[in-house]
Amino acid sequence: MKDIKDTGLLQDEPLIFEQGGEGRKGYSLPRWDVEQVKEEERIPSHLLRKELEGFPQLSEVEVVRHYTRLSQWNFGVDSGFYPLGSCTMKYNPKMNEEVARMRGFAHLHPYQPESLVQGILKLMHGLEGYLAEITGMDRVTLQPAAGAHGELTGMMMIRAALQARGEKRKKVLVPDTAHGTNCSTSAVASYQMVEIKSNEKGVIPPGKVAELMNEEVSAIMVTHPNTLGLFEEHLAEIAEIVHRKGGFVYCDGANLNALMGIARLGNLGVDMVHLNLHKTFSTPHGGGGPGSGPLAVKEELIPFLPVPVIEKEGETFRFDYNRPKSIGRMKAFYGNFGVLLKAYAYILSMGAEGLKRASEMAVLNANYLMTGLKGSYYLPYDRPCMHECVFTDRYQEKDHVSTLDIAKRLIDYGFHPPTIYFPLVVKGALMMEPTETESKEGLDRFIETMIIIAKEAEENSDLLRQAPRKVKVRRLDEVLAARKPKLKWNRDQSQ
Amino acid sequence: MESYFRYIPHTKEDVRRMLEAIGVRSIEDLFGNIPQQQRLSKPLDLPGPLSEPDLLSHMEGLQGTLFSSFLGGGAYRHFIPSVISHLVSRSEFYTAYTPYQPEISQGTLQAIFEFQTLMCQLTGMEVSNASMYDGASSLAEAVSMAARVTGRKKVLLSQAVHPEYRQVIRTYLDAEQQEIVPIPYLKGKGATDERVLAQCLDEDVSAVVIQSPNFFGVVEDFQGVAEKIHEKGGLMVAGFNEAIAYGMLRPPGEFGADIVAGEGQSLGIPLSFGGPYLGIFTTRDKFIRNMPGRLVGETVDLEGKRGFVLTLATREQHIRREKATSNICTNEGLCALMATIFLSCLGKKGLRELALMNLSKVEYAKKTVSQIEDCKIAFSSPTFNEFVLEIRGNPEKVVKNMMTEEILGGLDLVRFYPELDHHLLVTVTEMNTKEEIDRWAEVLEKAMK
Numbered sequence: 042m043k044d045i046k047d048t049g050l051l052q053d054e055p056l057i058f059e060q061g062g063e064g065r066k067g068y069s070l071p072r073w074d075v076e077q078v079k080e081e082e083r084i085p086s087h088l089l090r091k092e093l094e095g096f097p098q099l100s101e102v103e104v105v106r107h108y109t110r111l112s113q114w115n116f117g118v119d120s121g122f123y124p125l126g127s128c129t130m131k132y133n134p135k136m137n138e139e140v141a142r143m144r145g146f147a148h149l150h151p152y153q154p155e156s157l158v159q160g161i162l163k164l165m166h167g168l169e170g171y172l173a174e175i176t177g178m179d180r181v182t183l184q185p186a187a188g189a190h191g192e193l194t195g196m197m198m199i200r201a202a203l204q205a206r207g208e209k210r211k212k213v214l215v216p217d218t219a220h221g222t223n224c225s226t227s228a229v230a231s232y233q234m235v236e237i238k239s240n241e242k243g244v245i246p247p248g249k250v251a252e253l254m255n256e257e258v259s260a261i262m263v264t265h266p267n268t269l270g271l272f273e274e275h276l277a278e279i280a281e282i283v284h285r286k287g288g289f290v291y292c293d294g295a296n297l298n299a300l301m302g303i304a305r306l307g308n309l310g311v312d313m314v315h316l317n318l319h320k321t322f323s324t325p326h327g328g329g330g331p332g333s334g335p336l337a338v339k340e341e342l343i344p345f346l347p348v349p350v351i352e353k354e355g356e357t358f359r360f361d362y363n364r365p366k367s368i369g370r371m372k373a374f375y376g377n378f379g380v381l382l383k384a385y386a387y388i389l390s391m392g393a394e395g396l397k398r399a400s401e402m403a404v405l406n407a408n409y410l411m412t413g414l415k416g417s418y419y420l421p422y423d424r425p426c427m428h429e430c431v432f433t434d435r436y437q438e439k440d441h442v443s444t445l446d447i448a449k450r451l452i453d454y455g456f457h458p459p460t461i462y463f464p465l466v467v468k469g470a471l472m473m474e475p476t477e478t479e480s481k482e483g484l485d486r487f488i489e490t491m492i493i494i495a496k497e498a499e500e501n502s503d504l505l506r507q508a509p510r511k512v513k514v515r516r517l518d519e520v521l522a523a524r525k526p527k528l529k530w531n532r533d534q535s536q
Numbered sequence: 537m538e539s540y541f542r543y544i545p546h547t548k549e550d551v552r553r554m555l556e557a558i559g560v561r562s563i564e565d566l567f568g569n570i571p572q573q574q575r576l577s578k579p580l581d582l583p584g585p586l587s588e589p590d591l592l593s594h595m596e597g598l599q600g601t602l603f604s605s606f607l608g609g610g611a612y613r614h615f616i617p618s619v620i621s622h623l624v625s626r627s628e629f630y631t632a633y634t635p636y637q638p639e640i641s642q643g644t645l646q647a648i649f650e651f652q653t654l655m656c657q658l659t660g661m662e663v664s665n666a667s668m669y670d671g672a673s674s675l676a677e678a679v680s681m682a683a684r685v686t687g688r689k690k691v692l693l694s695q696a697v698h699p700e701y702r703q704v705i706r707t708y709l710d711a712e713q714q715e716i717v718p719i720p721y722l723k724g725k726g727a728t729d730e731r732v733l734a735q736c737l738d739e740d741v742s743a744v745v746i747q748s749p750n751f752f753g754v755v756e757d758f759q760g761v762a763e764k765i766h767e768k769g770g771l772m773v774a775g776f777n778e779a780i781a782y783g784m785l786r787p788p789g790e791f792g793a794d795i796v797a798g799e800g801q802s803l804g805i806p807l808s809f810g811g812p813y814l815g816i817f818t819t820r821d822k823f824i825r826n827m828p829g830r831l832v833g834e835t836v837d838l839e840g841k842r843g844f845v846l847t848l849a850t851r852e853q854h855i856r857r858e859k860a861t862s863n864i865c866t867n868e869g870l871c872a873l874m875a876t877i878f879l880s881c882l883g884k885k886g887l888r889e890l891a892l893m894n895l896s897k898v899e900y901a902k903k904t905v906s907q908i909e910d911c912k913i914a915f916s917s918p919t920f921n922e923f924v925l926e927i928r929g930n931p932e933k934v935v936k937n938m939m940t941e942e943i944l945g946g947l948d949l950v951r952f953y954p955e956l957d958h959h960l961l962v963t964v965t966e967m968n969t970k971e972e973i974d975r976w977a978e979v980l981e982k983a984m985k
Binding site: 092105112115140148152192227425512529 | 538539540543544545551553554555557558559560563566567568569570571575576580582583584585586587588591592594596597598600601602603605607609610611619621622623625626627628629630631632633634635636637638639640641642643644646647648649650652653654656657658660663664666667669670671672673680698700704706707710712755757758783785786787799806808809812813824830831832833835836837838839841842843844845847850852853854855856857859860862863864865866867868870871873876877879880881882884885886887888889890892893895896899900918935936939944947966967969970973
């Protein structure tokens with residue numbers, strides 16, 4: 042038995058395909074109460090498959106142990122501090138998970154008649170209203186499945202709105218502090234991207250926008266607060282410039298956690314904004330989804346929303362599909378309902394004052410973190426931040442220690458690293474977003490650790506370059522992974 | 537103390553000390569960058585805050601009503617083993633972000649690698665991504681990818697593809713740059729009309745999109761289709777919205793499909809009123825660099841130990857920005873995990889048996905209902921677990937009448953197909969017992985009168 046090793050509880054775990062035995066299964070079918078048909082009598086044999094080549098064969102307990110082991114190699118918000126910038130890794134309330142599993146939510150078919158799902162439609166309609174109120178917008182679609190999906194919906198709506206005016210505009214202005222999705226969304230929606238350089242204070246200069254804005258530009262895409270964690274102080278002025286030339290202001294609302302109850306994007310000239318319910322509104326990220334990216338828009342854009350929209354008539358709710366100007370549909374059915382209801386529950390659990398408190402504490406935490414780390418790490422934009430702050434590895438360069446090394450060393454101390462090498466405008470960025478759910482002691486521990494790491498960089502920098510050590514796997518060869526892609530298990534290549 | 541404080545730990549004293557450390561006097565001062573006139577002057581108009589018990593009872597009251605159901609059409613009621621909800625409730629899985637730091641994300645990464653493998657096996661393809669939003673958007677991305685690969689501008693789209701998927705494809709494609717040619721289905725058969733398809737197939741076609749089982753539950757005959765498409769230099773895109781069928785059906789990969797894109801909700805994911813579901817996307821190795829979405833690859837660590845990482849990110853938005861193959865970022869990771877656990881539990885034998893039970897139940901339902909005078913099976917082609925039933929009378933009324941007996945008798949097809957104005961799409965899975973099917977037929981007969 043070559044795989045017996047003293048790995049302690051970080052045991053090795055083979056792939057699911059490398060376990061089990063012929064004939065095992067971990068599932069029981071309902072009772073056979075009808076005649077078992079012969080498949081080849083019903084379906085032509087050339088359309089039938091021989092066998093599920095390579096499929097696993099395991100008992101239930103084997104499956105359970107396998108995925109339990111895998112989970113133990115993961116780090117989540119419940120494992121510890123997760124200051125991943127721009128991702129808002131706040132605590133995910135457990136009650137909302139229970140709610141999503143209630144039978145009358147989890148087992149509902151999307152084509153159930155509207156009369157049997159009035160509570161569901163009421164919930165969705167309510168959530169739309171709350172999100173509109175929080176952002177200061179007029180109407181919301183819950184259909185987009187993630188933030189980038191909301192962006193795409195928005196850019197398509199802008200195209201449709203311009204077409205309705207008889208205009209065709211080919212360009213989109215995107216600042217250099219933008220999320221990568223902003224750029225690729227513009228491209229996917231067939232726009233040509235024009236980059237705007239942010240100024241020395243880290244914000245978009247209105248003069249630059251005025252220079253670039255013309256009748257060829259359909260929209261500007263801004264992230265607000267921006268990816269440097271700064272309030273775009275000229276946004277209202279920029280919006281005016283863009284509007285004057287007939288363009289729209291699209292806002293990436295990924296960073297809304299700084300603004301709830303404090304300022305509303307709708308009052309700053311924003312025409313549309315997508316929200317990440319899996320960030321600001323506490324629904325879990327699931328290790329990469331499912332998310333939800335509702336899009337809130339101003340009056341003028343309502344006719345272009347994807348179908349269906351939910352309408353309230355008296356006390357009855359219904360889907361309206363008859364919307365001739367609509368862009369169409371972004372996904373089947375109505376959105377990630379299982380995520381929507383968690384966000385709805387979260388908003389109700391917080392109320393207006395709770396949401397405001399969340400934003401206040403998120404900003405307090407970020408500024409506290411920034412203050413604590415200032416001497417030890419280089420802060421390129423030394424001014425009060427919103428919900429996140431961005432440091433760099435400049436002070437550590439002399440010791441040949443990089444942002445990556447600092448991030449990996451944090452793992453040895455039991456923390457999830459911040460977002461690294463983003464935003465791109467800052468070289469070697471360490472972008473930290475503590476969120477409101479982290480306590481002062483938690484932040485103090487993190488700050489202290491970061492200071493220790495800065496010292497280690499000076500005194501024993503190998504500790505950083507060799508990190509992490511106390512993990513299931515050490516640094517992985519990403520070059521090899523990309524050069525010789527091995528993207529699935531093959532029987533003959535098994536270890 | 538307000539109930540929301542359970543999610544926010546700061547005491548008054550904490551706040552005071554933190555403000556002092558920062559060197560400001562009040563919370564208000566932290567927002568000094570926001571011009572006064574841009575600040576919200578009054579509280580948001582929202583309900584709450586509600587305590588946990590109050591909120592739970594509020595939520596309970598909003599739930600929908602569950603009836604005996606014969607609905608499908610892209611969303612299916614299958615049995616979900618308890619194992620799945622228990623395992624995906626491990627918060628190391630569900631409270632993690634996208635696995636950007638592989639050393640502390642091996643659980644997510646290995647599970648996705650297993651998912652990718654299972655999807656290749658299920659669809660008979662060579663490479664799978666880590667998931668898309670849902671079947672509809674996955675199919676739309678497949679069509680976009682085919683246009684990228686071939687540099688062509690015409691798509692042949694079977695009308696037997698799920699109507700909502702077709703709508704998403706239309707929305708995703710820039711109408712000025714892409715033309716969509718609808719390919720009708722054969723009356724009486726419910727399968728894509730291969731003659732029309734052959735007539736429309738020319739050297740401008742980037743992709744031919746056919747779904748099997750199609751929206752009518754009909755198993756399409758893919759024999760020879762790919763060859764004809766390839767002769768003209770186009771790609772075959774195969775869709776599906778009932779993944780369980782591939783426990784039994786020969787997968788599109790074995791017929792030469794270039795891209796397979798569909799819905800994985802059936803694989804252990806609850807109905808949840810339409811989402812979150814699971815977009816599946818598989819293709820050929822030669823197209824890897826044109827694929828949308830995330831990929832997990834195997835590699836080794838410093839000590840030569842096997843490990844997994846996100847790879848080939850040079851196709852993706854965060855690296856390639858405006859040159860990315862897609863703008864997708866967050867996908868449906870946890871749903872992919874559900875499907876992976878589901879298929880691991882069922883395994884080779886279980887999935888096949890489950891598929892056979894679905895087929896057997898639908899055949900029983902067909903047999904039962906064809907004994908009713910005013911009912912007729914509309915299409916003669918073989919089906920998997922759903923079929924189109926032609927009935928007498930107004931289907932909307934019939935469905936409504938059946939609801940008084942707490943049965944959702946089927947999906948009225950006229951909303952999608954104006955010509956199918958006396959037709960119901962009826963779905964039967966392993967969850968519908970024989971007694972339930974008998975009762976459905978009985979109530980249907982009464983409801984038509």
